Amino acid sequence: MNNLVNIGFGNVINIDKVVSIVSPDAAxxxxxxxxxxDEGRAIDATCGRRTRAVIVTDSNQLVLSALLPETISNRYxxx
Numbered sequence: 550m551n552n553l554v555n556i557g558f559g560n561v562i563n564i565d566k567v568v569s570i571v572s573p574d575a576a577x578x579x580x581x582x583x584x585x586x587d588e589g590r591a592i593d594a595t596c597g598r599r600t601r602a603v604i605v606t607d608s609n610q611l612v613l614s615a616l617l618p619e620t621i622s623n624r625y626x627x628x
Contacts (some may be wrong), residue, residue, distance in 0.1 A: 560594040
């Protein structure tokens, strides 16, 4: 359980499976998110709020979070 990090609204992720945490603002990331949604590989953990971070996992799934990438990184470093 030590490898879980809160990504907002009671959602947690196993940080050992994370490849990167990126901002969704760049066009290539937007295309990647749309493709993952179309293929059923996107997990939306935003609770209806704006996506502020895209977490890429080693299983090629994308987790969408309403927290900034810096916030998620800080939560990992503080644990």
